[in-house]
Amino acid sequence: MSSVYLSGVGMVRFGKHPVDIGFEQLAAGAAAAALKDAGASRSQIEALYVGHVFGGPVAGQRVAAQVGIDGLPVSNHENYCASGATALREAWMAIRAGLYDVVLVIGAEKMTDRVKGGVAPDPSDLDAVQGFVMTAGHAMSARRYMLDHGATREQIAMVAVKNHAHSQHNPFAHYQHAITLEQVLSARLVADPLGVLDCSPISDGAAAAVVCSARGLQRLGLPASQPQVRAIGLVSGTLRTGLYDLNEEDISRRAGRQAYEMAAIDPADIDFVEMHDCFTIAEIVRMEGLGLIPRGEGARWTADGRTSIGGQLPVNPSGGLLSRGHPVGATGMAQVCELYWQLTGQAGARQVEEARLALSYCKGGTVSGTDGASVTTVVVSR
């Protein structure tokens, strides 16, 4: 079983890109940056893995032509908001299987010119069609969390304040300015108690990584000290089976356990987390679902600064989905870029000190989960 390494990463800035910059151009921009970072030439790439949701049929093949690596095996991976991480997982598996030594993985999405006011629910998601959309679900999650754990609206809002504070120092973030607690609390209400600053934005963007075997590292002239992809968990499933607690996060618990076991790590050793904070409350309940913060304490941890850079367990040093932005298929790979930059000490003013082991988490699917959700958990160490 080959070990799997990250040899370089790259992103295009998340945000609103012009209409004439398409999905393929965004993806190619991230790819070029990752190739440059890894010191890899196009001819050294053996296969391409692309994660996306809205790119249309054979999206990866169009990207390959744009990148200038036409003719390679291309795999397209759709797994809603976990698409980028799922593409990485298949690449990681192919390297483990000994099929390739140097591959390129890209997550990309062009959303701002096609998604107006949020992603429309899939017609097959009967709950969403009736109004139980993403925001409604997370609002219920927040209400229930406050009721169960005595948490306050302010504590939950602090997730957005923290993540915006972090992304001030991330040149690839959609938002690069700080916000105040008052701004979050007084923002336009979306679904009580969540306002617009509790929600991740609609963004365009792309992120990529060159992923290698040990032999691939040698081929690129890189040392074996490059960050290593230790495990990638994937759990799918409908979330609701009868009566249930919205904040139970059984799927997160299982995906976490899968990754910890596969990587043979103690989760207490994780130095920071890139978490799928599509909504403020989601960061809290998912960190608890992973067992990284005790149940019911996530809101207080946030308000106390324990999940800030410099705190006990920094969460989303990149700014997360809330502030780095959320081009859905790109998010998983943007998290991996952040893991790479942090673990190689290249994160500048947002650097997490002594970062050696990190986890990134994506969740795809609807909040009700009647059409099936997926959680990916990526463990990277140096």
Place this chain on the structure above:
Amino acid sequence: MSSVYLSGVGMVRFGKHPVDIGFEQLAAGAAAAALKDAGASRSQIEALYVGHVFGGPVAGQRVAAQVGIDGLPVSNHENYCASGATALREAWMAIRAGLYDVVLVIGAEKMTDRVKGGVAPDPSDLDAVQGFVMTAGHAMSARRYMLDHGATREQIAMVAVKNHAHSQHNPFAHYQHAITLEQVLSARLVADPLGVLDCSPISDGAAAAVVCSARGLQRLGLPASQPQVRAIGLVSGTLRTGLYDLNEEDISRRAGRQAYEMAAIDPADIDFVEMHDCFTIAEIVRMEGLGLIPRGEGARWTADGRTSIGGQLPVNPSGGLLSRGHPVGATGMAQVCELYWQLTGQAGARQVEEARLALSYCKGGTVSGTDGASVTTVVVSR
């Protein structure tokens, strides 16, 4: 590196299914048949791989819920008409990587209630938007082939006659009746010289396989003599780069070579082929592209019966896309079902004698290939 085996397969009949039988139900029907065939219980399945084009986001998760294997890792694979085979390839890789021992692979598509008169070209395919659609491209391919090789319209039409003759004996085929050469020649013209019987139909359907490691076979109580997936090639790429010969089939040549090398076989030892005959002429030029029939002789081979069951190299004993039908995401797995049935001597009146080594081939993408195509080549032996 683990060897990879087929432990059972299943299909639902290809054809027009009622509007209230959805994608998920078709997929679940094929899955249930494959599980039964393999003697596998739902709880023995460790992961699900789903190939589809039109199933929408997280299609596989919806299928998992329908199959009753909710909670497993699910991967969705889109690669146009090669989607089913691409899903199989990722499953094969995961088993080779030692990640799983028993997985389920499904290809499925519900087309008849959404595709009217053919698949609309992707707006990004500028050639197709201008009229160079699939049928036009294959018509040009046929004209060029006739001109270059002195082949006749009648010889090309014989591909449809042969494949319909084969599928008379396939209970899962869309069409189960023979047709005459006169019927093909006098059928409504679609793109001169190709008539409607030279074109594969719009079908609904699903096909599935339980795929195992050696340990997985033991777990299911099956012998090591089960058919083995020896190689799965994948080549992607835009097809056209400047001046080119439509029938050159460079992408097929490369995908064939990839599979022969990976499987360490002499292509001359292949006993039969399941070929992506989306159009009559396509079967001919692709067999030649693979190097299995000498360049320019495919039409004559067909007319002489050399590619019929009982001939030198039977092609499409199942009836192929032309007559078994072509629910795009399902086709690659339907080919694998046929490989399995033939290699285990279960093909009844369409049995290819002494079948020990077989190849299936899918091609996805547009004929001009400006938006990128893919070819998969699956080698299975017993």
